[in-house]
Amino acid sequence: MSTLKDIAREAGVSIKTASRVINGEAPIRPETRSRVQAVIDRLGYEPSHAARMMRTRRSGVVGFMTDVVASTPYSVDMVRGMQDELRAFGKTMLIANTERDAQREREFLRMFRQHRVEGMVFASMFHRRLHTVPEAGAPLVLLNCYADDWQGASLVPDDHGGGYAAARYLLDQGHRHLGVISLNPVLPATQLRLAALRTALAERGLSLSPDLVQCGFVGPLEAEQLSAFEAAMEMLRRPDRPSAILCGNDQIALQVYCAAQDRGLQVPGDLSVMGFDDLKLISETLRPALTTVALPYAEMGRLAVRALVDPSQAPMSTVPQRVPCLLRVRDSVAPPTRP
Amino acid sequence: MSTLKDIAREAGVSIKTASRVINGEAPIRPETRSRVQAVIDRLGYEPSHAARMMRTRRSGVVGFMTDVVASTPYSVDMVRGMQDELRAFGKTMLIANTERDAQREREFLRMFRQHRVEGMVFASMFHRRLHTVPEAGAPLVLLNCYADDWQGASLVPDDHGGGYAAARYLLDQGHRHLGVISLNPVLPATQLRLAALRTALAERGLSLSPDLVQCGFVGPLEAEQLSAFEAAMEMLRRPDRPSAILCGNDQIALQVYCAAQDRGLQVPGDLSVMGFDDLKLISETLRPALTTVALPYAEMGRLAVRALVDPSQAPMSTVPQRVPCLLRVRDSVAPPTRP
């Protein structure tokens, strides 16, 4: 690969002049500029990022670390959102996946530090509280999580708002008797959405039957297994079965569809189903297509980068900032046939 | 951030000695070593990747570029496979997603060149032929694609083998009357699997009814829409409906489940379903869980990195290397009830 010196020599100018045309600095005489440019094109020259970084002491790189990718590819939307925004600033991204392994986390943090990342984004798979905050010697933005001893930037989905929107939609369609198959109860998302649901219900003088609130998973949080099918089967066998089920995520909703099939119930005719997450792989593929609430992961990625790269413009507060979750109306909810 | 010079000064040794303990070079007197190490730990020193790279002229970075992420998060497995292997070699990864935009592709290639990537992996969403080969001035491995004018390394899933395994499994279960809802016919994957199916059928003196081979998508390849539900409905209404349906991917299989529900057919009692891809989000969530064929994306990622980082060990041939697709037996296939 050729160097700036080569360009300068070939073009018969000084190194600095070559540098100037590359960086579009200062006024350069047009003929000089085009002569230098011609050499650059001919030699296929690209400035060395490493050398540039050494001189300017800015890496132009931000690190992205996730805890688990697991079954839910939640991080790809965040990555895309981040990339969109980074591209606009001419920056690049290093990614790391710790798989919840402390050893790997340390290694990757070292790697980030060696690359002198200008910022770091840490995302957890579930909206949760962190015990320790990863430290890469650069500004940090937390995605989908927060920490008590951490007064920096933190972006979380507005689970309360999303849960409220879902509940209101079902109520507006005429449902009065709702079932819930939730995520693990220890997750803030679960509690926030339940609280929102109870609020929406209370506004109409209704309440939630405790029997109709189930968890869609079994086992410890780190190794939980889907059990929504069984929960749904049980719920649908009851004489007072709900006319609609609110699900903790789209996978649960998928299992509810399967349970409905098994019970000979049509969606949405006999049973309305509401998902959460808007995993297109499921929500757009199911027939009838799934009405769900979209998690704003791409938007969170964009906001995180903006906060990192241009902090003045994004004055992050010390409390987690809630990013809106949008209701995606498709075909899995209809007015109830029995009141 | 402190530098090697700081370390040397604080420890009262020369820069070179400090450098030696960091890189574990040469014999150093133990007491000197531990004194230097103590300073390193105290100052939280990390060597500058940029400075190192400039000196050694090796970036330790490989680039990963994908064409579309779209609905199918196919690339996350590749990324994970690559990361596993890169970690073992102490290297890192830069990622880019072109969204099939030539402009973006050029920009990212420049970025890769500026970072002096030591290798590049290009992955396409579908197993396909490339018109032009992206060039980053470094060794290249193609994933999921190949090009006629390109005699370098290329890894593709063994669609023929996977299709054959799926067909054999259905035949071994006793199925004789098979339906197919495939990917777009222009894709090599489609043709390879169909050929494998015909071979397996021919081995038993059977053949495929042309009426029972449908495509699960409509519209042009770049913007195709799932239409497997309609195809399945049509197929299941036929008097000679198949006892099993082979699907081009797991999303198609999901729609076949939905169509079966609509027709009042139980899976696998009335209809066996075989997927392809093994998207866990779908295959492990469906009830009954989906029997499918796994695409070896993580393995392809690992192999690509190995070929790049240690070419001697992985002598890639000039023809695309086929990576085995494994049958994942779950619960969606059972012996047919009507012969």
Added chain:
DNA sequence: CTGTTAGCGCGTTCAG
């Protein structure tokens, strides 16, 4: 408008 000089933080060379 253009050129000269001096490092950025490392690893390498060669000399102790």
Added chain:
DNA sequence: CTGAACGCGCTAACAG
């Protein structure tokens, strides 16, 4: 076993 000096490719600071 250890140290001094040099240069990787580039840009900042300051001349001209």
